[in-house]
Amino acid sequence: MTGSLHNLSDLDRVIHEPARLLLIALLSSVESADFLFLLKESRLTKGNLSVHLSRLEEAGYLRVDKTFRGKIPHTEYRLTPQGKSAFDQYRKNLGPIFDTKKG
Amino acid sequence: MDGQIDTAMKRGRGYWFVDGFTEMIAGGLFILLGGILLLRGIAPQHSFLAQFVSVASDISIVKAIGIIAAILVLWWLKNQFTYPRTGFVREKWVTVTQMLTLIGKAILILILPVLGLVAAFIFLPSVRGVLFSMPVWFPAGLGLVLAVLCVLSGEWMGLRRFRLMGALILLAGIVVGVWQLVIGLPNFPVEALQSNSLAALPEVVRAPMAETINRTFISIGLLTLVSGIVFAVSGVVTFLRYRKENPVPYREEA
Secondary structure, eight states: OOHHHHHHHHHHHHHHSSHHHHHHHHHHHHSSEHHHHHHHHHOOOHHHHHHHHHHHHHHHSSEEEEEEEEEEEEEEEEHHHHHHHHHHHHHHHHHHOOGGGGG | OOHHHHHHHHHHHHHGGGGGGGHHHHHHHHOOOOHHHHHHSOOOTTHHEEEEEEEEHHHHHHHHHHHHHHHHHHHHHHIIIHHHHHHHHHHHHHHHHHHHHHHHHHHHHHHHHHHHHHHHHHSSSOOOHHHHHHHHHHHHHHHHHHHHHHHHHHHHHHHHHHHHHOOOHHHHHHHHHHHHHHHHOOOOOOOHHHOOOOOOOOOOHHHHHHHHHHHHHHHHHHHHHHHHHHHHHHHHHHHHHHHHHHSSSOOOOO
């Protein structure tokens, strides 16, 4: 198996799903964000977004903080250190796959 | 694909500017600062206006309170308007390493005009000629620095409008410099212009030197004022677009 093919098989399947990849990318540049921000930016349905966030939480990539802002429930999501390193590794693995110069 | 990931990452970074409030408030502060500098330069000496501007600009606590008030107003606006519509984002804290890197880059950017000035002192036949033409090159140089900072921060946050803002600020700096050149620089005696000495200025050049400094303040004031207007207009346009796209608040169901 060549290096780039090996990278392909090493891709993290939890992150590799497009909707989850988008959510992780959105969260990677901020400290935390709430459900509404992720809903608006990802354009997923509420149900779909909840499922993907739960999947990321189960994998240990996401931490969920539930609070109240006044009387309104407020849920914030942030990447865990494990989630950050998994995303960094995913990007590292992804690079050589599209590097056509290596042929 | 990596480009799309980068775009998604920039969305979070640029969220602070999504509603235009930050630009409007920063623009307002720039307009105030530019206005004070400008009035300081053009108000007749010993007039009530000159004294008022002098007192207003000298009281640091007023500036500090103004900046804190602006930040509080910004928080309130975002809490009332933005977060209920498009959600809340907690921006990342800047780490010590990032802060040091940022300071290093800022110093590098600020060193460029200083190096340019040093080079001018070394290579130009008249040292004082460089000083005396300050109303021309200072606003152009400052406009360049501000424009570079504006464009770089815009690229980092994925905000293309910052390119236009940077271009307008640079243009404003050049126009102010050219305007100062067109209306003519203060008249200095020929012997003062030919001298390369950095010793104390003789009496004959004191008055034109004071005028040079005053006109440099006017140039900076004008540039700051125009930059403030550019920021404020950009903020208003961004706000109108944001309000059109998000007319009503969204409520997360319990």
